[in-house]
Amino acid sequence: xxxxxxVRVAGVSRYFDVSKPWLTRVIARxxxxxxxxxxxxxxxxxxxxxxxxxxxxxxxxTTVARMVVGLLTPTSGHVRIDGTxxxxxxxxxxxDRLRRRIHMIFQDPYAxxxxxxxxxxxxxxxxxxxxxxxxxxxxxxxxxxxxxxxxLHPADRSRYPHEFSGGxxxxxxxxxxxxxNAEFVICDEPTxxxxxxxxxxxxxxxxxxxxxFDLTYLFISHNLAVVRHMANRVGVMYLxxxxxxxxxxxxxxxxxxxxxxxxxxxxxxxxxxGRSDREIAGEIPSPIDPPPGCAFHPRCPLAFDRCRREVxxxxxxxxxxxxx
Amino acid sequence: xxxxPPATGVRxxxxxxxxxxxxxxxxxxxxxxxxxxxxxxxxxxALRRGVLTAIDGVSFDLAKGEVLGVVGESGAGKSVxxxxxxxxxxxxxxxxxxxxxxxxxxIDTLSEDELRRVRGRRIGMIFQDPLTxxxxxxxxxxxxxxxxxxxxxxxxxQARERALALLVEVGIPAAAERIGAYPHEFSGGxxxxxxIAxxxxxxxxxxxADEPTxxxxxxxxxxxxxxxxxxxxxRGTAVMLVTHDMGVIAETAxxxxxxxxxxxxxxxxxxxxxxxxxxxxxxxxxxxxxxxEHEASRLTQIPGAMPRLSAIPRGCAFHPRCDRAFDRxxxxxxxxxxxxxxxxxxxxxxxxx
Ligand SMILES: Nc1ncnc2c1ncn2[C@@H]1O[C@H](COP(=O)(O)OP(=O)(O)O)[C@@H](O)[C@H]1O
Ligand SMILES: Nc1ncnc2c1ncn2[C@@H]1O[C@H](COP(=O)(O)OP(=O)(O)O)[C@@H](O)[C@H]1O
Ligand code: SF4
Ligand code: SF4
Ligand SMILES: [Mg+2]
Ligand SMILES: [Mg+2]
Numbered sequence: 001x002x003x004x005x006x007v008r009v010a011g012v013s014r015y016f017d018v019s020k021p022w023l024t025r026v027i028a029r030x031x032x033x034x035x036x037x038x039x040x041x042x043x044x045x046x047x048x049x050x051x052x053x054x055x056x057x058x059x060x061x062t063t064v065a066r067m068v069v070g071l072l073t074p075t076s077g078h079v080r081i082d083g084t085x086x087x088x089x090x091x092x093x094x095x096d097r098l099r100r101r102i103h104m105i106f107q108d109p110y111a112x113x114x115x116x117x118x119x120x121x122x123x124x125x126x127x128x129x130x131x132x133x134x135x136x137x138x139x140x141x142x143x144x145x146x147x148x149x150x151x152l153h154p155a156d157r158s159r160y161p162h163e164f165s166g167g168x169x170x171x172x173x174x175x176x177x178x179x180x181n182a183e184f185v186i187c188d189e190p191t192x193x194x195x196x197x198x199x200x201x202x203x204x205x206x207x208x209x210x211x212x213f214d215l216t217y218l219f220i221s222h223n224l225a226v227v228r229h230m231a232n233r234v235g236v237m238y239l240x241x242x243x244x245x246x247x248x249x250x251x252x253x254x255x256x257x258x259x260x261x262x263x264x265x266x267x268x269x270x271x272x273x274g275r276s277d278r279e280i281a282g283e284i285p286s287p288i289d290p291p292p293g294c295a296f297h298p299r300c301p302l303a304f305d306r307c308r309r310e311v312x313x314x315x316x317x318x319x320x321x322x323x324x
Numbered sequence: 325x326x327x328x329p330p331a332t333g334v335r336x337x338x339x340x341x342x343x344x345x346x347x348x349x350x351x352x353x354x355x356x357x358x359x360x361x362x363x364x365x366x367x368x369x370a371l372r373r374g375v376l377t378a379i380d381g382v383s384f385d386l387a388k389g390e391v392l393g394v395v396g397e398s399g400a401g402k403s404v405x406x407x408x409x410x411x412x413x414x415x416x417x418x419x420x421x422x423x424x425x426x427x428x429x430x431i432d433t434l435s436e437d438e439l440r441r442v443r444g445r446r447i448g449m450i451f452q453d454p455l456t457x458x459x460x461x462x463x464x465x466x467x468x469x470x471x472x473x474x475x476x477x478x479x480x481x482q483a484r485e486r487a488l489a490l491l492v493e494v495g496i497p498a499a500a501e502r503i504g505a506y507p508h509e510f511s512g513g514x515x516x517x518x519x520i521a522x523x524x525x526x527x528x529x530x531x532x533a534d535e536p537t538x539x540x541x542x543x544x545x546x547x548x549x550x551x552x553x554x555x556x557x558x559r560g561t562a563v564m565l566v567t568h569d570m571g572v573i574a575e576t577a578x579x580x581x582x583x584x585x586x587x588x589x590x591x592x593x594x595x596x597x598x599x600x601x602x603x604x605x606x607x608x609x610x611x612x613x614x615x616x617e618h619e620a621s622r623l624t625q626i627p628g629a630m631p632r633l634s635a636i637p638r639g640c641a642f643h644p645r646c647d648r649a650f651d652r653x654x655x656x657x658x659x660x661x662x663x664x665x666x667x668x669x670x671x672x673x674x675x676x677x
Contacts, residue, residue, distance in 0.1 A: 056541035165629050195397035195568065195630070200612035200623035207622070222541070225571075229614035229623070252616060266546035268571030270598050270610065271617035280546045283511055 004083070005044035006184055006216045007051075007068060012077030013240075014038040014063050018288060035288045037063040039240040040077070042314070045184075050210070050217040052227040052248070055237030056263075056284055061220045064237075065188045068218060069104045070095075081184065100130045103182035107189035109169035113161040119172055120157035123147070126180035146175040151205060167198035174205065178213070186218045191226065203230060224267050228252050236260045239287055239295040246317040256318045258300045294321065358385035359427055359562045360409070360530050366421035367404050367413060369633075376633040378404045378417070380586045383660070386530065389560040391553070393577030393594065395570055395609075399630050400583040402566040406532045408432070409564070410447050411439040427529060445475040448523030448561075450552075452535035454515035457522060458507040464491075464518050465503035468525060475526035490521040494551060513544035517551065524555060531556070534566045549576050570613050574598055582606045585631055585641035592666020602668045604646045640671065648672060 019025055019032045038060040045051040053061045066072040068079050070086035078085055081098050089095075103126075106112050113122055120143045126132075127139055144154040150171040161169055170190060177185050187206070191199040203226065209215060221227050227234055227248070234251050236244040236259065244257035255261045266280050282299040285291055294312050297303040302322045312319045367379035379401045386392050394402050407413050409424055411434065424432040431442055443449070451457055459467060468487035472478060478486065491499035494517040507515055516536060523531055533552065537545035553576055556563050565576055573580050574594060581591040582603065590603040601607045611624025628645045631637060637644055643653040652671050663673040 056543065167629060196570070197397060197608060197612045197626040198629060200614075200625050201627075203614070204622055204625055223614075224542070225614040225616050228616055229620065249619075262543060264616065266542045267616060268546070268549065268569070268575040269616045270570050270574040270613055271615045280543050280550075283513055283544055284541070 006047050006082060007043075007045040007218065008078075008080045008083075009041060009043050009064070009068065010078045010080070012038060012041045012064070012067055012074045012079060014060075014067060014072065015075045033288055036240050036290065037287060038067070038074075041235075041237075041240075041242050042077075043235055043242065043245060045216055045218060047183075047216055048210070048214045049233065050219050050231045052219040052221065052231035052234045053237055053242075054221060054224055054227045054234060054263075056222060058239075058284060058287060059237040060240040060287075061222075061237055062188055065104065065186050065218065065220055069102055069186050070099065071104075100126075100180055101183045102186065103177035103180055103184075104186045104188065105170070105173050105177060105190050107192050109166070109173040110161060112173060113169060115161050118158050118160060119147075119152075119164075122161070122172060123157075123175050123179050126176060130180060132179075132181060142179070146178055149178060149209070150175045151201070165198070166194050167201060170194065170202050171205070174202075174209070178209065183214070184216045184218070186220075188220045189222065190219075192221065192223065199226070206230070224252075224263060225269065236263070239284065239290050241295065241319065242314060243296065243319045244317060245314065256323050257320050258302050258322070259296050262299070294319075357428065359388045360386040360564070361425040361428075362405075362409065362422070363424075364422035365405065365408060365419070365424065367401075367408050368418060368420040370416045370418070373634065377420075377636075378586050378633060379408065381422070382583075382586070382588055383422075384581055384588065384591060386562045386564060388529070388562055389556060390579065391556060391563045391565055391577045393573035393580040394564060394566045394583060395568060395573055395580060396583035396589075397568060397609075397630050399585075399633075401586040402568075402583055403534050405583070406449075406534050406564060406566050409530075410443050410449055410532055411436075412443075441475075444471060444528075445526045446529050448526070448528040448531040450516070450519055450523050450531060450533040450536045452538050454512065454519040455507065457519045458515065460507055463504050463506055464510075468503075468518075468522060471522055472525045486525070487521075490525055491518070493555075494518070494521045494524075495547070496521075511544075513540055513548065516540065516544075516548055520548075520551060520555070524559070524561070527559065528561060531561055531563045532566070533563055535568070536565070537572060538567065538569070545572070552576065570598070570609065582609065585636050586633070587641065587669065588660055588667075589642070589670070590666060590668045591660070592668075596665055600664075602663060602666070602673060603670050604648050604672070605642050608645075640669075 014037050016035045016037055017032065018035045020030060041064055043051060053064060055061055067074050073087045081102065084094055084098055086095050086098060123143050123146055124139050127142055133139055133142055143157055147154050147156055152168065152171055191202050194202060210217065219230050231248045234248045235242045236257065238259050244251060244260045255264055262280060291298050293309045294307040297307040306321050312321045363383050365379050365382040369376045369378055382405055396402055408419055413419060419432055423430055426446060465487055468490060469483045472483040472486055488499055488503055491503060496502055496514060496517055510518065537548050540548060549572060567573060577594045579592060580594045580597050582589045584605050590597055590606045597606060598610060601610050608624055608626035612626060614623060626645050631641060639655050640653045640658050643649040658669045658671045660667045660669045661674045
């Protein structure tokens with residue numbers, strides 16, 4: 001990791017206004033409601049690395065992904081790709097160049113594939129949009145090559161998305177990412193809608209392609225075992241904050257944050273049944289009115305006075321007053 | 325006498341609301357007679373393009389107090405099997421063959437009226453989306469009371485007390501205050517607890533739980549699994565737990581049935597099937613699951629995907645994806661045979677081997 005990071009996320013927060021309509025609010029004398037979806041999140045991703053964000057639903061993973069890809073502007077903080085921000089300073093030749101190096105893959109590939117386009121059109125679109133090759137024949141050859149790379153048949157080029165299974169559609173989405181020559185791929189729950197045998201095919205494919213093309217992944221999942229399998233480094237999110245961040249191997253072997261420990265205890269694992277017999281308490285509170293201090297304190301077995309008052313900063317990979 | 329289990333060590337004695345019906349056939353005391361028995365079940369869907377066979381010769385038993393996990397990828401026939409047991413297969417679907425017995429008595433041939441008395445009373449149901457089991461317009465207390473009174477001869481007051489006791493039982497905090505709340509006022513996990521209370525309110529013999537934790541976050545899932553396990557252990561209720569999550573099965577089930585393309589590929593004790601699967605599909609399935617315990621550079625890959633009902637391969641339905649297939653597999657369908665402490669449907673085992 002001697003190279004500079006591809007991605008640097010620095011102190012990023014994102015709030016959403018979830019107030020009722022103005023008139024209703026005035027009549028009911030209600031204040032504006034702000035939902036803190038992401039709060040002061042920072043991480044770097046090095047070239048060729050897989051950095052994973054893991055956490056339960058609503059913890060802010062997708063919001064971070066959308067800010068990194070430039071679909072959403074941070075309320076505060078910065079996202080830089082190779083040192084340049086996609087959202088500050090408007091659109092320039094430089095941001096255009098960066099944008100084509102980033103590609104996002106979603107949980108539901110169907111939603112991101114135009115149902116009226118044939119597969120060849122879908123895969124060729126980024127090639128045309130970015131003028132990557134010029135002749136028709138060259139585009140067709142590239143599409144055929146990409147289909148084979150992701151394990152589809154070149155004859156599949158003239159089919160439509162609905163003719164494919166979920167796993168095959170995810171292969172098409174991956175082919176599209178490769179078509180744009182993307183180097184940095186953001187994958188938001190890419191296998192969560194797939195059956196395990198198909199998930200295994202897609203995860204294996206993603207790792208093969210990473211080795212082959214030196215891809216950098218931001219990999220988002222609620223599934224800890226999948227994250228453990230894929231990631232070099234992991235950030236665990238709870239109510240919009242990263243509570244623990246570190247190399248996957250260490251984090252899963254010796255979790256340091258009480259929430260990480262609770263999550264690991266909760267996951268049923270075929271290799272270790274009985275794990276989730278340990279008592280798990282409570283549910284995730286509302287992000288509109290999160291608990292003061294450490295947001296995990298109402299569920300934390302180690303909570304003490306200070307936890308209810310002070311937000312623990314992320315120091316040395318863990319955000320917990322009891323960890324030091 | 326049936327007893328409510330102690331909550332968290334607070335209450336211990338037999339619950340005053342425990343109910344044992346005089347008209348209920350005595351439960352089998354030994355482990356010999358299964359509480360639920362499914363034999364050669366066949367379910368078909370008559371569609372315009374032709375008749376599709378969704379379930380094809382499924383047989384299994386469920387003993388009192390036992391949790392049978394049913395796993396398999398989507399389309400394997402898990403939900404249809406569960407629906408057939410509770411008599412919820414609607415046209416164009418129908419049970420085209422086989423029999424289903426509850427405590428020895430045929431239930432697949434009952435009229436809709438008779439079925440209504442079985443469903444909810446002797447077989448409880450829990451589905452993936454708790455909102456399908458809850459009416460948004462009524463308080464959860466009213467729904468529990470209605471269900472209790474539909475099945476048990478209790479007064480309004482008694483039914484209400486029982487409803488409250490059940491809510492406490494399934495871990496609804498401040499149950500006395502929340503009994504008047506509507507479903508939308510609960511979180512997903514709390515709603516699923518209410519559905520569990522509904523499923524258990526008439527002390528059923530069997531509960532069919534179809535992906536009960538699939539929509540929930542892991543920390544809530546763990547709580548719901550623990551709850552189902554505890555309630556069944558303490559009440560002796562048998563559970564058919566349908567899920568695509570092998571981890572949930574490993575945590576919860578005593579035995580597991582692996583389904584593929586409408587049939588059982590392998591069925592046996594959970595540890596045996598998970599640790600030493602015999603059927604090539606089970607082997608592939610276990611290897612495909614990433615684990616928190618072991619590090620693997622690659623996951624086992626099963627090529628292809630589950631076939632559509634309209635194109636189930638001849639012989640062994642798994643043969644196009646099987647790396648051990650041989651000529652007999654494309655011609656002859658393997659029957660489920662006993663092998664090494666379980667049953668497996670594969671030509672690699674039995675007389676041929
Ligand atoms: N556009 C939006 N408007 C209002 N709230 C939002 C919006 N997008 C996300 N949220 C809220 O932000 C929080 C984080 O959501 P999300 O990033 O989708 O979490 P995750 O991907 O971890 O499940 C949730 O409480 C969600 O409801
Ligand atoms: N109402 C229906 N009409 C036609 N086919 C159906 C119907 N319900 C289920 N099926 C088919 O039956 C098969 C088994 O479905 P199901 O039991 O829901 O699978 P699982 O629960 O294992 O994912 C699938 O191929 C499904 O498409
Ligand atoms: S800061 Fe306090 S409440 Fe938060 S995780 Fe650490 S010990 Fe628990
Ligand atoms: S019967 Fe043949 S094709 Fe089927 S699982 Fe066994 S070896 Fe494979
Ligand atoms: Mg998300
Ligand atoms: Mg199902």
